Amino acid sequence: MQLSVDIRLAKPDFSLQITHDFELGGITALFGPSGVGKSTLLRIISGLEAKSSGRVAYGDEVWQEKGRFVPPHKRGVGYVFQDTRLFSHLNVMQNLKYATKRSPADSQISFEPVVETLDLAPLLDRQTGSLSGGERQRVAIGRTLLSGPRLLLMDEPLAALDRARKASLLPYIARLPNAFSLPVIYVTHSVEEVARLADQMVVLADGGLLASGGVAKTLARLDIAEASGKFEAxxxxxxxxxxxxxxxxxxxxxxxxxxxxxxxxxxxxxxxxxxxxxxxxxxxxxxxxxxxxxxxxxxxxxxxxxxxxxxxxxxxxxxxxxxxxxxxxxxxxxxxxxxxxxxxxxxxxxxxxxxxxxxxxxx
Amino acid sequence: MSLPDLGPLWLSIQLAAVTTLILLIFGTPLAWWLATTRSRFKPVAEAITALPLVLPPTVLGFYLLIMLSPNSTLGGLWRDATGNSLTFSFSGLVLASILYSLPFAVQPLQAAFEGVGRGPMEAAASLRASKLNAFLTVAVPLSKRGFLTAGVLSFAHTIGEFGVVLMVGGNIPGQTRVISIAIYEKVETLDYAQAHVLSLILLVFSFVVLLLVYSLNRRMPVRVG
Structure with missing residues (x-):
C-alpha cells in the first residue's frame, strides 16, 4: 500500500516540509533525533494537524489536499500515542469495547486474537490507573487494533518505559503486521528498536527527509550518523x-x-x-x-x-x-x-x- | 408562632431548578467553546461571561429592566408572542437569573473541559469517534465533577438572588415573590418572627443541599490514570 505525503507545516519554533511516497509493508521505522518532526508527521497523516497544508493520500483515497480534509475519525488510521491516552473513566475492558463498538463491520480484527496476542486477559477487569507503564501500552495498542484500522501509527510507544519493559514489549509489536495484516509506521529515535523491528526506514533530520529504504542499507549510510547519534550508529x-x-x-x-x-x-x-x-x-x-x-x-x-x-x-x-x-x-x-x-x-x-x-x- | 406562607420558598426552588437546567444546556457549548477556541475574541467572551460576578445586582437589574420592558425590542417581541410582559413575571425572572448565574455555570465547566485537554479527544478521534460523539462519551464523563459544581453553584446562587429580582420582578405573590424578597418584606413590616422562620428554612435548606453535594463528590472520586 502506498501512502503519499507532500506537506508543509510552519509553527513559530518549528517547520516541517516533506515529500515522500511511503511503500508500506511490515513495519516502517520513522527515524531521527528528537524534535525533527517525526510525531508531527504522524499527526498530519492521521489528520490531527488541521493547520498543515499540502496533500496526503492513502492508496487512491485522498485524505488531504486543497479544499479537502478528511477528519481523523473517518480515515481509519490507528494511532498509538507515547502517553497511551487510555480513558481514565473506563476500565480496561471498557476501553477496548470503546474501540470495538466503533470498528467497521468488515474489520478483520476481532477481540479474542488481539487479547491473546497482547496477553490482555489478566488485565480486562483492572482500572487503568492501576496498570504499569508496559501494561498501559499493551492495552493502548490493543484498543487501537480493535478500532479496525487500515494503517497503524505508533509514536515512540516504548519511550516512557525502562529497559526490561521495553524488551518485553518488543516481541508483541514485532508480531503485529503479520498477525493482523496491517502496515505499521513506527516512530523512534532508537537504532536498537529500528534494527529489531523494522523492515524499512525513513530518516528525518531538521524538518525534512534525509534518507529512506531498507533497514540494513539505510543504517549503513554514513550520513545517517547525524540522525542516529554517533555513539549508537x-x-x-x-x-x-x-x-x-x-x-x-x-x-x-x-x-x-x-x-x-x-x-x-x-x-x-x-x-x-x-x-x-x-x-x-x-x-x-x-x-x-x-x-x-x-x-x-x-x-x-x-x-x-x-x-x-x-x-x-x-x-x-x-x-x-x-x-x-x-x-x-x-x-x-x-x-x-x-x-x-x-x-x-x-x-x-x-x-x-x-x-x-x-x-x-x-x- | 404561626408557620409562614411557604409559597415564596417553593417559587425560589422552581426558579433555581429551571434556571440551572437551562444554564447547563446552553452553558455547556459556551464553556466548551471557551475551553477549546484559539479565537482572538475569547477574552472578550470570557469578560462578558464574568461580568455578573463584579457588577452590583442593581446595575444588572437596571439594564435588564430596560431590556425586558414591553417598550424595548426584546420585551415587545415577547409581549407580541405571548401577550404577557417580561418584566414583573416569572419568565422575566428566569431570563434575569440565567444572566445573573451564568458565570457560576460556565466557569466550572470551562475549567473541567480544559482539564480534559486535547489528548483524550484525539485518542477518541483516532478510534473513529466523531467530534460530538467524543464529546459525549469522553469529555462529558471526564468532566462530571465540573457539571456537579456548575449545577450546584447555579442553583444555590439563584436561590440567594435578591437585588436583580427586586429590580426586574418586584414582589408579586406566586409570580415573583421569591423567598429572599419575602424575608425582606417581613423585616420591612417588622414581622421579625416570620423573618426568623423563613431565614432559618433557607439556611437549613442551603446547608443540606451543599452537604449532599460534597458527600456525593467524595463518593464519586475522579480516577486519574
Missing amino acids: GSVVKAVVSGQDEAFKLTKLTVAGQSVSMPASAVKKGEALRLRIRARDVAIALQKPEGLSIRNILQGTITEIAQEAETAFAEILLDIGEGQRLRARITRASVAELGLSEGMVVQALVKSVSFDRRALPKG
Missing part, C-alpha cells in the same frame, strides 16, 4: 546459524560467507538472523592479526571514508560481500597512519555483536 547484517560449539559454548554464524561466533544462544542451525554491530565496536587492520583475543574478523573492501573534520574520528564503510555493509568508526589519525583509501581490502575486527531473534523476512 552501526550496521545491521544478515547472518545464518551454522552450528553450535558445545565445548566453548559458542554459536557459530555465517555472515557473507565468512564465519563469526558469539556466546551460545538457543537458535537452530540454518536460522536466519540479523546482527547489529555498532560502528564504534569495529576496528580496522591491514592484515589478519595474530595473537589477539578478538575472534570475529570480517574481510571487506572500503567503499567510502567520511572524515569528520571537527572531531578526531572518521567513519569507514566496508563491503563485506554479498552486498552487505559494515560501518567502522576509527580515529582520523589511524586512517592516515594505515593509509586507508577507497577500494582497499582490510580486516574488520568486531569487538561485540548483538542480534535480533526475529528471522529476517524472505527477500
Whole structure:
C-alpha cells in the first residue's frame, strides 16, 4: 500500500516540509533525533494537524489536499500515542469495547486474537490507573487494533518505559503486521528498536527527509550518523546459524560467507538472523592479526571514508560481500597512519555483536 | 408562632431548578467553546461571561429592566408572542437569573473541559469517534465533577438572588415573590418572627443541599490514570 505525503507545516519554533511516497509493508521505522518532526508527521497523516497544508493520500483515497480534509475519525488510521491516552473513566475492558463498538463491520480484527496476542486477559477487569507503564501500552495498542484500522501509527510507544519493559514489549509489536495484516509506521529515535523491528526506514533530520529504504542499507549510510547519534550508529547484517560449539559454548554464524561466533544462544542451525554491530565496536587492520583475543574478523573492501573534520574520528564503510555493509568508526589519525583509501581490502575486527531473534523476512 | 406562607420558598426552588437546567444546556457549548477556541475574541467572551460576578445586582437589574420592558425590542417581541410582559413575571425572572448565574455555570465547566485537554479527544478521534460523539462519551464523563459544581453553584446562587429580582420582578405573590424578597418584606413590616422562620428554612435548606453535594463528590472520586 502506498501512502503519499507532500506537506508543509510552519509553527513559530518549528517547520516541517516533506515529500515522500511511503511503500508500506511490515513495519516502517520513522527515524531521527528528537524534535525533527517525526510525531508531527504522524499527526498530519492521521489528520490531527488541521493547520498543515499540502496533500496526503492513502492508496487512491485522498485524505488531504486543497479544499479537502478528511477528519481523523473517518480515515481509519490507528494511532498509538507515547502517553497511551487510555480513558481514565473506563476500565480496561471498557476501553477496548470503546474501540470495538466503533470498528467497521468488515474489520478483520476481532477481540479474542488481539487479547491473546497482547496477553490482555489478566488485565480486562483492572482500572487503568492501576496498570504499569508496559501494561498501559499493551492495552493502548490493543484498543487501537480493535478500532479496525487500515494503517497503524505508533509514536515512540516504548519511550516512557525502562529497559526490561521495553524488551518485553518488543516481541508483541514485532508480531503485529503479520498477525493482523496491517502496515505499521513506527516512530523512534532508537537504532536498537529500528534494527529489531523494522523492515524499512525513513530518516528525518531538521524538518525534512534525509534518507529512506531498507533497514540494513539505510543504517549503513554514513550520513545517517547525524540522525542516529554517533555513539549508537552501526550496521545491521544478515547472518545464518551454522552450528553450535558445545565445548566453548559458542554459536557459530555465517555472515557473507565468512564465519563469526558469539556466546551460545538457543537458535537452530540454518536460522536466519540479523546482527547489529555498532560502528564504534569495529576496528580496522591491514592484515589478519595474530595473537589477539578478538575472534570475529570480517574481510571487506572500503567503499567510502567520511572524515569528520571537527572531531578526531572518521567513519569507514566496508563491503563485506554479498552486498552487505559494515560501518567502522576509527580515529582520523589511524586512517592516515594505515593509509586507508577507497577500494582497499582490510580486516574488520568486531569487538561485540548483538542480534535480533526475529528471522529476517524472505527477500 | 404561626408557620409562614411557604409559597415564596417553593417559587425560589422552581426558579433555581429551571434556571440551572437551562444554564447547563446552553452553558455547556459556551464553556466548551471557551475551553477549546484559539479565537482572538475569547477574552472578550470570557469578560462578558464574568461580568455578573463584579457588577452590583442593581446595575444588572437596571439594564435588564430596560431590556425586558414591553417598550424595548426584546420585551415587545415577547409581549407580541405571548401577550404577557417580561418584566414583573416569572419568565422575566428566569431570563434575569440565567444572566445573573451564568458565570457560576460556565466557569466550572470551562475549567473541567480544559482539564480534559486535547489528548483524550484525539485518542477518541483516532478510534473513529466523531467530534460530538467524543464529546459525549469522553469529555462529558471526564468532566462530571465540573457539571456537579456548575449545577450546584447555579442553583444555590439563584436561590440567594435578591437585588436583580427586586429590580426586574418586584414582589408579586406566586409570580415573583421569591423567598429572599419575602424575608425582606417581613423585616420591612417588622414581622421579625416570620423573618426568623423563613431565614432559618433557607439556611437549613442551603446547608443540606451543599452537604449532599460534597458527600456525593467524595463518593464519586475522579480516577486519574
